[in-house]
Amino acid sequence: MTTQMIDEQWQRFTFSERLARFAVYLCLVSAIVWSWQTVEVIPEFLYDAPSQFMDMFERMVPLDYTSYPISIHGAMIETLHIATLGTLFTLVLAIPLALLNAPNITPSKTLNWIAQFFLVSSRSVNSLVWALLFIALFGPGVLAGIMAIAIRSIGFVGKLLAEAIAEVNMGTIEALRATGASWGSILVKGYWPQVMPAFYSIVLFRWDINVRESAVLGLVGAGGIGVVLNDAQNLFEWQKVSMILVSIFVVVIVAEAVVIQIRNRLI
Template structure:
């Protein structure tokens, strides 16, 4: 919108004529791309099923309610497996992520030319593959069960934890490191007394936050045979036992809410 002085002469304008044309051209291109994508989606969609979806959902809901509360006795062991997958997978990931993070941080890596790119490659590789894909691969390699789920969670978490941790390492106060170095401390003593105390709060927060995420992800790994309560969910879905499915979904929701509460309390205590 242009602004004019008392004589009506334009003295300021948000965009020049060319900038305004480019702005509208970008909007036009965005609308064209959206319409093209919507057309492709519409061609690949069977709209009869979409219009019938509310009736199907209502029918499934009526079959799933009330939940089969007696089935709860079958869920304690899978629920415990899910908790173990999330907890042990997080701990295993932390043990692997700490050295990777120190090798990836610019101020702690032994070689920015050779070692740091390898560490960054490990981080990117871990983060680029979803835990379900890791679980599918591991189930094919070592067979179905809790071990596959645990390793899938760990492999997925290494990149997440290492990335946040090496960023925390790069943001430390260098003056504390210089003070410890000035005392004649060795490289390991500088790391132990100058770097580690500064990143401990971030390290604890990352660990708890990732455990919270892993508990959510571990509830569905059983769908591909990686153990946990997701395996019971898949079994119930396969036989169309909707009251059991409803109970399992309620239990998963309660478990996620509990993990969120625990995570928030722990992070609040740390921060």
């Protein structure tokens, strides 16, 4: 009796899986090559970039400290005001949309899709584009920046808040409903205690992001430190530009530390 030994070689991926992976890699490489050809990068400018950077760095040093109390400080405070007011205005629309988007609060699929449409629309447009639109409506200034920050943040805050509401423990909610509690009481006593940590985290995180975004809105005329930065660049005041960039960096770091401290105390 002859016994035939069949050796089987273990393979991590099947032939179809390897073929699919190769197709994905091929599409990725093709997209990179196509994008590189489309953007039309000029090699001479690319090779000359290090020397140009060193030349600009030499013109930006030393920092122009005298310009900070004259024009930079007030613009930085204005930037913080834009971020803060924009975040507060966001809550006016983000909270109702989050409630409409949460299926355990609003069972209507139609209302869920309507709320989701507005949340996606808000996130799909960059804050600079919103700023340009509001500048056309209200003119250049702080109001356009506040509205741009507010509308841009609605999708972020509303989406994450709706997900937090959808993940609450429904046992507490059903118990409150069984006692005949009103809809407002269920929201305050049932949903809010469970959503509160996520709510504070989302709002603080978004304010931290808005501080960064507010710093560049002035480049299109929406107020804040970006206006001063744009003027300094146009006038080739590179030492003042470096002072502005350092000020933005410091404010962003301080804002991050403040958010962490507030979050640790509230949650």
